[in-house]
Amino acid sequence: MKQQDPKKWFTKCMVTLAATLLFTALVVIITDPYFHYHKPFSFLSYRLYEERYINDGISRHFDFNGLITGTSMAQNFKPSEMDALFGTLSVKEVFSGAGYQELAQNLDRALARNQDLKTVIWALDYNGLLRDPDWKQYESYPDYLYDDNPFNDVSYLFNKAILYHGVLPNIAMTISGQPSTTMDEYSSWQRPTGLEQILQSYDRNNVNMNVVREFGEKERETVTRTITENVLAVVNKYPDTDFYIFYPPYSICYWDALNIKGTLPKQLQAEQCATELLLTCPNVRLYNFFDQYEVVCDPGYYCDDGHYSAEINSRILTWIAGGTGLVTKDNYLQKLAVEKDFYSNYDYDSIYN
Amino acid sequence: MLFNSYIFLFLFFPLTLIGYYGLNHAGRHKAALAFLTGMSMWFYGYNNIHYLYLLIFSIIINFSLSYAMNRTGSRPVRLAFLWLGILMDIGILFYFKYFDFFIENFNIAFKTDLALLHLVLPLGISFYTFQQLSYVIDSYRGECSSYSFLEYAAYVSFFPQLIAGPIVYHSELIPQFRDERNWKPDFDNLSRGLYAFALGLAKKVLVADTFSKVVGIGYSNITELNSSSVLLVMVCYSLQIYFDFSGYCDMAYGMGYMLGLKLPVNFNSPYKADSISAFWDRWHMTLTRFFTKYIYIPLGGNRKGKARTCTNVLAVFLVSGLWHGANWTFILWGAMHGIVSVFERLVNIPALKIPKFVKVGITFLLVTFAWSLFRAQSVSDALLLWNQLFHGGAGSIYQPITDSFQDLIEISFLYRAGLGSIISRFPYLPVVTFTAASLLACFTMRNTQEKTSDLKFTNRTLLTAAGLMFWSIISLSEISEFLYFNF
Numbered sequence: 034m035k036q037q038d039p040k041k042w043f044t045k046c047m048v049t050l051a052a053t054l055l056f057t058a059l060v061v062i063i064t065d066p067y068f069h070y071h072k073p074f075s076f077l078s079y080r081l082y083e084e085r086y087i088n089d090g091i092s093r094h095f096d097f098n099g100l101i102t103g104t105s106m107a108q109n110f111k112p113s114e115m116d117a118l119f120g121t122l123s124v125k126e127v128f129s130g131a132g133y134q135e136l137a138q139n140l141d142r143a144l145a146r147n148q149d150l151k152t153v154i155w156a157l158d159y160n161g162l163l164r165d166p167d168w169k170q171y172e173s174y175p176d177y178l179y180d181d182n183p184f185n186d187v188s189y190l191f192n193k194a195i196l197y198h199g200v201l202p203n204i205a206m207t208i209s210g211q212p213s214t215t216m217d218e219y220s221s222w223q224r225p226t227g228l229e230q231i232l233q234s235y236d237r238n239n240v241n242m243n244v245v246r247e248f249g250e251k252e253r254e255t256v257t258r259t260i261t262e263n264v265l266a267v268v269n270k271y272p273d274t275d276f277y278i279f280y281p282p283y284s285i286c287y288w289d290a291l292n293i294k295g296t297l298p299k300q301l302q303a304e305q306c307a308t309e310l311l312l313t314c315p316n317v318r319l320y321n322f323f324d325q326y327e328v329v330c331d332p333g334y335y336c337d338d339g340h341y342s343a344e345i346n347s348r349i350l351t352w353i354a355g356g357t358g359l360v361t362k363d364n365y366l367q368k369l370a371v372e373k374d375f376y377s378n379y380d381y382d383s384i385y386n
Numbered sequence: 387m388l389f390n391s392y393i394f395l396f397l398f399f400p401l402t403l404i405g406y407y408g409l410n411h412a413g414r415h416k417a418a419l420a421f422l423t424g425m426s427m428w429f430y431g432y433n434n435i436h437y438l439y440l441l442i443f444s445i446i447i448n449f450s451l452s453y454a455m456n457r458t459g460s461r462p463v464r465l466a467f468l469w470l471g472i473l474m475d476i477g478i479l480f481y482f483k484y485f486d487f488f489i490e491n492f493n494i495a496f497k498t499d500l501a502l503l504h505l506v507l508p509l510g511i512s513f514y515t516f517q518q519l520s521y522v523i524d525s526y527r528g529e530c531s532s533y534s535f536l537e538y539a540a541y542v543s544f545f546p547q548l549i550a551g552p553i554v555y556h557s558e559l560i561p562q563f564r565d566e567r568n569w570k571p572d573f574d575n576l577s578r579g580l581y582a583f584a585l586g587l588a589k590k591v592l593v594a595d596t597f598s599k600v601v602g603i604g605y606s607n608i609t610e611l612n613s614s615s616v617l618l619v620m621v622c623y624s625l626q627i628y629f630d631f632s633g634y635c636d637m638a639y640g641m642g643y644m645l646g647l648k649l650p651v652n653f654n655s656p657y658k659a660d661s662i663s664a665f666w667d668r669w670h671m672t673l674t675r676f677f678t679k680y681i682y683i684p685l686g687g688n689r690k691g692k693a694r695t696c697t698n699v700l701a702v703f704l705v706s707g708l709w710h711g712a713n714w715t716f717i718l719w720g721a722m723h724g725i726v727s728v729f730e731r732l733v734n735i736p737a738l739k740i741p742k743f744v745k746v747g748i749t750f751l752l753v754t755f756a757w758s759l760f761r762a763q764s765v766s767d768a769l770l771l772w773n774q775l776f777h778g779g780a781g782s783i784y785q786p787i788t789d790s791f792q793d794l795i796e797i798s799f800l801y802r803a804g805l806g807s808i809i810s811r812f813p814y815l816p817v818v819t820f821t822a823a824s825l826l827a828c829f830t831m832r833n834t835q836e837k838t839s840d841l842k843f844t845n846r847t848l849l850t851a852a853g854l855m856f857w858s859i860i861s862l863s864e865i866s867e868f869l870y871f872n873f
Contacts, residue, residue, distance in 0.1 A: 035844065035845075036842055036843050036844060037843040037844065037845075037848075038573075038843070039573040039574040039576070039577045039843055040573035041843075042573075042577050042843035042847075042848055043573050043576050043577040043580065045848055046577070046580060046848045046851050046852050047580075049848065049849070049852040050852040050855050050856055053852065053856050054856065054859065057856075057860065185392075187392040187396065188392065188862075188863055191392070191859050191860050191862070192860060192862075192863045193795050193857075193860040193861055193863075194795060194863055195863075196860065197795045197798060197799075
């Protein structure tokens with residue numbers, strides 16, 4: 034092969050590299066699969082898929098004034114149903130397996146960027162009340178998407194994972210004429226439900242008994258910090274926004290496990306502590322659906338001890354809009370007493386017979 | 387700062403090249419050297435500014451002692467300065483690297499409960515300490531020219547070699563700083579340097595980091611592994627550390643080239659070695675050179691009989707083990723290499739009529755076995771791993787290992803390219819093929835120094851360099867550290 038002058042070789046090599054990188058950056062900026070730079074183009078199809086990559090972009094560039102957030106307990110919500118019930122134009126920003134801190138931080142960014150955001154529905158994981166305020170189970174967050182530092186965008190622009198998982202599917206969908214994922218479809222799932230399904234992941238004979246059963250000062254402080262640092266901090270920062278917060282109605286098997294472990298009283302005390310804190314905020318409407326027994330006690334609605342089917346998400350929206358399950362300063366102690374009485378005395382063996 | 391980071395590739399190194407050559411072009415050589423030193427300091431202090439204070443302190447003290455030695459003719463005074471320098475360098479190294487290890491063992495031996503310091507090990511402290519030790523010792527021996535403080539600081543802190551070697555002698559680098567021919571950019575050097583850098587970056591990002599996933603999973607789940615999986619994990623670690631260190635050395639070598647400064651070769655296809663002694667002539671060559679010059683020869687080398695030679699060899703390997711880390715795993719790893727080296731000397735392996743490929747194979751197996759101890763968190767972990775190796779039973783590869791390969795973007799492309807059914811049917815195929823291909827490369831391919839010096843400036847090499855750089859850059863999203871940073 035013909036040899037070149039080193040200067041020519043070096044220059045051509047650098048130009049080739051720079052041109053390739055520039056082209057890559059342009060492709061990412063134009064297709065912008067995670068909406069970091071602009072809202073979706075009408076001539077492109079988008080796959081809404083990776084929550085931790087896409088949600089911040091939704092906050093940045095979508096037009097909305099209502100938002101649904103939470104963990105997997107909120108994934109099956111349909112923003113279109115929220116819009117019909119609340120008269121909003123809403124989006125869904127859910128994070129599978131998230132802790133309170135991650136949800137609060139995302140919400141804070143969304144509210145800071147969008148002055149029109151006035152209605153938030155927030156599924157507050159009941160089993161997360163006693164976790165540390167900064168509890169998380171993921172480590173590799175794409176922080177470069179969350180901040181406004183243009184320099185670390187290199188991680189977005191020159192990233193084969195973004196090219197493969199973000200850009201490529203969008204281009205493929207566009208070429209094949211496939212429409213974009215709708216907000217209702219985004220992150221939603223459909224799994225078989227019923228007792229048989231629940232028992233695939235829940236073994237009542239093998240519940241972890243190595244737990245702390247007391248609700249002492251340490252536990253009270255944990256709940257207080259978790260709620261104050263994550264939920265109240267955001268709620269109080271945006272007093273003009275209404276926050277509809279609810280504890281997701283886990284299945285009766287969840288309560289069975291609490292009973293077996295002996296942590297039901299502790300969990301209820303944590304709930305009381307959190308509830309009292311949340312009720313101090315005038316812009317919070319708190320909902321508790323643990324008395325919706327026809328749902329909670331019917332394994333047919335659940336695919337495991339906690340996750341309910343999409344039908345229940347729809348019902349939750351209706352309940353919230355209609356005021357069902359609303360917790361107030363006047364009724365929360367009575368509701369807690371009923372909850373304690375019901376779940377302490379329930380005949381759990383009957384579930385499995 | 388990491389070589390394999392966006393900030394280094396897009397900002398730091400281009401800026402260094404432009405600034406260094408620009409100032410030299412303007413006739414400001416001292417300013418160019420000061421700029422280079424300043425950039426090296428930025429490089430070193432980027433992640434932890436406290437490390438930088440220690441480096442500057444160490445440079446000032448070692449330079450001052452050597453300066454004082456060069457100024458006095460009194461031998462006792464020179465000797466006092468020498469010992470002061472040695473004690474200070476070793477003292478700092480001991481304090482940061484070995485104090486907790488010493489206390490832990492003291493507590494176990496004497497059933498005490500002395501508190502540990504839990505200090506964060508400054509990056510590359512073993513490298514720059516040894517480099518400066520050599521300078522202090524050479525100053526005592528009268529083997530040092532008169533260097534300015536700026537030249538000395540530029541030499542010690544020179545970023546391509548600062549945190550993971552090679553261990554460069556002052557006499558190799560400072561004269562190159564002074565050589566006016568190196569002050570202006572030479573496109574021959576720039577091109578060869580870029581080529582070496584591209585190969586090194588690809589070795590690190592595309593190969594070593596891929597193996598690190600397998601190794602990480604394996605060592606975190608030792609009890610779950612069967613014999614085949616342990617064997618694969620051990621070979622993968624052997625390849626990980628090879629491509630990791632080789633990649634680093636190539637990048638350092640390439641950057642030196644681009645700056646007109648030739649660094650000594652540190653890595654010469656070590657898995658082609660046909661004995662452990664030959665392995666150490668090819669692996670981390672500047673460390674071996676350092677130990678030979680400053681420990682082995684002063685101890686008598688091979689001049690005082692066979693028994694003393696063997697003792698000296700063992701001593702060097704024990705020190706080498708300890709140099710690599712404050713853990714019994716490293717010391718025993720060093721001892722393993724030492725014992726085999728002594729055995730080779732006693733048996734006179736080179737004289738045995740064994741086919742070379744057999745010797746190379748045995749050497750690789752021995753090195754790989756020793757690496758498994760080197761990688762283990764503790765000796766008991768290594769014992770557990772070896773127990774699984776011999777008693778884990780044959781069977782399919784541990785699924786999380788095969789899964790980690792299935793998750794690679796490159797493998798996903800193969801799926802899309804129509805190989806999905808084959809990969810689904812033989813899930814171990816990607817990891818085994820990648821391992822086998824990498825092994826083959828270690829045993830057969832020419833090393834980067836050879837490729838760089840013989841580089842032909844063709845479109846093929848141009849596209850290879852640009853392609854590897856591009857592929858590596860878009861693979862940087864998962865930042866990882868070089869293994870040798872911890873030494």
